[in-house]
Amino acid sequence: MTRIVESEETSQKKRKNRRFRIKTSSVFVFVMLIYSVLHFLVMWVGVNANSILLSFKTYDFFTGTYTDPSFENFISNLKMIFYNIDNNVNHYKDMLLSSLAFFIVSCFVTLPIALFFSYFIFKKILANGFFKVIFFLPSIIPLIILTTVFSISVGSKGPVGQLLTQMGLQPENFFIEDKSAQWMIWIFCVWAGIGYDVILLTAGMSRIPRDILESCKMDGVPTFKEFLYIVIPLTWSTITTLFIFGMMSVFTVFLQPFYLAPAAQSTWTIGTHIYFEARGGIALNEPATMGIFYSLIGAPIIVGARALMNRFFKEVSY
Amino acid sequence: MKKKLLILPLMALTVGTVTGCNKNSVAPRSGSSLMVCVYDGGYGTEWIKQVALDYEAKTGVHVEWAADQNILTRLQTDLKSPSYDIYMSHDISWQSYAAQGLLEPLDDLYESEVEGTGKTFKQRLTSGAAEISKFNDHYYKSCYTLGAGGFVYNVDLFEQHNWNIPTTYDELTSLCQTIVAADIPVGAGGLNSLVPIAWSSTEFYWDYPVFEWWAQLAGLEKIEKWKSMQGTDGKNSTGYQVYDPNGNYKEFIQAYEMWYNLIALNHSFSNNNPQDTVLNNACALFASGQAAMIPYAQWAKWEIQSNSGTQFTFDIAMMKTPRANSSVTTDYNYNVGFGDSIIVGKNIPEESKVMAKDFIRYLAGKEACKTFVEKARGAFLAFDYSIVDLGDLLNDKYIASVYSKLTTCTQFNLVSTAQIAIVNASAIMPWIDNDYYYAKAFAKPSDYTPSVIGAAIYSSAQKSWPSWMQRAGVHD
Numbered sequence: 063m064t065r066i067v068e069s070e071e072t073s074q075k076k077r078k079n080r081r082f083r084i085k086t087s088s089v090f091v092f093v094m095l096i097y098s099v100l101h102f103l104v105m106w107v108g109v110n111a112n113s114i115l116l117s118f119k120t121y122d123f124f125t126g127t128y129t130d131p132s133f134e135n136f137i138s139n140l141k142m143i144f145y146n147i148d149n150n151v152n153h154y155k156d157m158l159l160s161s162l163a164f165f166i167v168s169c170f171v172t173l174p175i176a177l178f179f180s181y182f183i184f185k186k187i188l189a190n191g192f193f194k195v196i197f198f199l200p201s202i203i204p205l206i207i208l209t210t211v212f213s214i215s216v217g218s219k220g221p222v223g224q225l226l227t228q229m230g231l232q233p234e235n236f237f238i239e240d241k242s243a244q245w246m247i248w249i250f251c252v253w254a255g256i257g258y259d260v261i262l263l264t265a266g267m268s269r270i271p272r273d274i275l276e277s278c279k280m281d282g283v284p285t286f287k288e289f290l291y292i293v294i295p296l297t298w299s300t301i302t303t304l305f306i307f308g309m310m311s312v313f314t315v316f317l318q319p320f321y322l323a324p325a326a327q328s329t330w331t332i333g334t335h336i337y338f339e340a341r342g343g344i345a346l347n348e349p350a351t352m353g354i355f356y357s358l359i360g361a362p363i364i365v366g367a368r369a370l371m372n373r374f375f376k377e378v379s380y
Numbered sequence: 381m382k383k384k385l386l387i388l389p390l391m392a393l394t395v396g397t398v399t400g401c402n403k404n405s406v407a408p409r410s411g412s413s414l415m416v417c418v419y420d421g422g423y424g425t426e427w428i429k430q431v432a433l434d435y436e437a438k439t440g441v442h443v444e445w446a447a448d449q450n451i452l453t454r455l456q457t458d459l460k461s462p463s464y465d466i467y468m469s470h471d472i473s474w475q476s477y478a479a480q481g482l483l484e485p486l487d488d489l490y491e492s493e494v495e496g497t498g499k500t501f502k503q504r505l506t507s508g509a510a511e512i513s514k515f516n517d518h519y520y521k522s523c524y525t526l527g528a529g530g531f532v533y534n535v536d537l538f539e540q541h542n543w544n545i546p547t548t549y550d551e552l553t554s555l556c557q558t559i560v561a562a563d564i565p566v567g568a569g570g571l572n573s574l575v576p577i578a579w580s581s582t583e584f585y586w587d588y589p590v591f592e593w594w595a596q597l598a599g600l601e602k603i604e605k606w607k608s609m610q611g612t613d614g615k616n617s618t619g620y621q622v623y624d625p626n627g628n629y630k631e632f633i634q635a636y637e638m639w640y641n642l643i644a645l646n647h648s649f650s651n652n653n654p655q656d657t658v659l660n661n662a663c664a665l666f667a668s669g670q671a672a673m674i675p676y677a678q679w680a681k682w683e684i685q686s687n688s689g690t691q692f693t694f695d696i697a698m699m700k701t702p703r704a705n706s707s708v709t710t711d712y713n714y715n716v717g718f719g720d721s722i723i724v725g726k727n728i729p730e731e732s733k734v735m736a737k738d739f740i741r742y743l744a745g746k747e748a749c750k751t752f753v754e755k756a757r758g759a760f761l762a763f764d765y766s767i768v769d770l771g772d773l774l775n776d777k778y779i780a781s782v783y784s785k786l787t788t789c790t791q792f793n794l795v796s797t798a799q800i801a802i803v804n805a806s807a808i809m810p811w812i813d814n815d816y817y818y819a820k821a822f823a824k825p826s827d828y829t830p831s832v833i834g835a836a837i838y839s840s841a842q843k844s845w846p847s848w849m850q851r852a853g854v855h856d
Binding site: 122123124125126127138142145146149150151152153217218219232233234235237238239325327341342343344345348 | 479
């Protein structure tokens with residue numbers, strides 16, 4: 063009898079303890095997550111909601127106020143954007159072309175180069191650890207330092223610049239003229255962007271089962287075929303992700319043109335323009351509308367591209 | 381369990397520490413403290429330090445001041461709950477802030493008498509300053525400085541080689557040729573040759589002599605026409621016509637052509653690859669005596685020494701910009717930075733507003749005006765200096781030369797009060813969209829000839845005008 067009573071008491075105590083543990087764990091999890099959730103609600107949901115609302119308003123400079131939101135205001139803001147693009151007001155047309163170019167640069171230049179280097183690092187060529195560090199360094203150094211080092215190195219007084227001068231080029235003009243400045247920005251973005259892709263791709267490649275690679279070796283599969291028919295399909299999900307990131311660079315590249323070639327405004331991107339127009343703190347309806355407009359166009363294209371790319375190779379689990 | 385309880389206060393401490401880490405935080409106001417923020421730039425901070433001390437000695441009011449290069453990026457936010465009572469800087473969108481109710485009206489300050497001068501604050505301001513400080517029938521700012529710009533030159537070098545100060549453009553060109561031909565060894569080991577003019581990728585410093593050539597050729601009437609931003613028919617919608625290179629803007633393009641012929645087509649007149657040279661390096665060339673001249677503005681003496689890390693071992697001076705041709709009979713001085721502002725926040729305690737206005741009124745007095753010139757090494761506040769005894773300061777050749785430009789030349793500025801110009805300030809300026817061509821033209825002269833530039837500016841203005849009008853809410 064006593065044992066049964068003890069058993070009931072014990073199980074009651076255990077249930078009570080479990081409930082207490084669940085309660086304290088829940089409180090703990092809630093407290094740990096509340097900051098992140100609040101941050102997301104304010105800085106993402108709130109900011110984006112406000113941006114959408116702003117695009118439906120117009121600004122009166124001389125009263126310092128925004129009008130009430132209306133569809134007519136949104137149309138008016140859109141019309142101004144179309145007009146500015148059409149007439150290249152404040153380099154709006156150049157901005158569009160400059161931004162779109164980053165899709166080509168990121169997806170069809172940086173990514174293939176990164177894929178190539180990743181494969182050889184994965185194959186553990188001589189000093190592959192050193193190359194890993196070299197490629198990843200630009201990704202962890204602040205952009206302002208990176209761009210300053212790059213522009214000084216390539217400028218007429220830098221080591222690379224002096225070499226280029228010997229070759230008959232004029233590095234002193236590279237960041238002055240719009241055309242050459244654009245090329246320098248692209249070269250910088252490729253150089254600085256390879257590392258991030260390499261790290262992700264080598265991580266993806268390292269997941270490939272060893273026995274597949276060993277059997278390729280035993281079957282005498284050439285390196286090039288192994289790369290094309292084994293490695294790429296098996297890391298396709300990583301490649302797709304990086305391709306999508308590359309597409310997004312149309313919108314995310316914004317400080318590189320300003321730091322490298324501030325005088326060449328035709329190299330500025332959508333992000334650069336939005337940043338500088340919003341920085342003034344007034345007439346925010348204009349950059350907000352620009353952001354909404356390009357997001358409405360860009361989002362379905364990026365989602366569609368992802369779906370299309372996923373059709374190339376089936377998802378492989380291993 | 382104990383670990384979980386420990387984590388919570390640690391988190392709170394971390395968050396609190398991070399959010400409290402603000403190097404710009406200001407000490408809480410006490411009743412007798414005035415908080416002043418100045419842009420940390422070419423005037424240095426010695427002047428505000430001395431003026432603050434003098435003001436405290438006179439009134440007993442302690443002045444907490446700070447110099448901040450980043451103030452403009454956070455000014456709008458700051459004004460909603462101001463950390464400072466007074467802000468002094470260039471590029472303040474004061475009309476916008478006034479419209480939002482963020483600025484204290486200064487009408488009473490303008491009507492009050494400045495001690496020791498027998499004049500009101502408004503009367504103490506230099507000509508034209510009060511007019512550009514009014515918005516919606518109230519004064520919301522005071523002009524900050526009275527600027528001067530042009531060619532700063534090495535006085536000792538000129539005297540040593542018996543070079544006359546050029547008074548005409550042809551003499552300037554001839555002087556540059558003489559310097560190049562002389563091939564004077566300079567620098568460590570004498571391995572370099574003296575260059576006539578040092579400049580850098582901070583190319584807008586060329587505006588100072590170029591704008592004065594524009595004024596010489598066009599006259600002030602045309603410049604005022606440009607500032608009106610109205611077409612030949614008096615309408616706002618045709619205002620882009622002020623940029624017509626065959627009309628109102630002809631002389632501006634001619635002034636650019638003068639620069640183009642002097643510098644873009646004569647690379648030997650400049651330091652090596654100026655378009656790829658940072659300002660500090662150009663300053664270093666001049667301060668070390670490797671360049672005879674440098675285009676600069678009134679903050680030259682302080683800033684060149686600060687940027688180059690070299691104290692001048694020779695006298696410098698600012699010459700009057702050489703006259704464009706023999707038909708020019710007037711010397712002009714472009715008031716660089718005439719649009720710079722001193723503002724008082726609206727959302728500060730009432731007693732702070734009183735102190736702020738009293739401090740600004742003190743700046744208009746003789747003592748503060750002289751202190752500014754002395755400590756800023758030749759820059760002048762935007763007040764009438766005819767009653768200020770600069771005395772021994774005028775023994776400094778640089779200060780004397782700037783003073784001469786301010787008192788013997790016809791003054792002009794490019795601050796437009798046209799609504800379209802106020803709203804689109806960064807786009808509507810002599811160089812549309814802030815597109816400068818000096819560096820580009822030096823790099824590739826054939827692509828940036830005066831005719832090409834004139835057409836490009838006009839086309840850009842014409843296309844952008846409807847957009848700018850809409851933005852500014854301007855109609856005919």
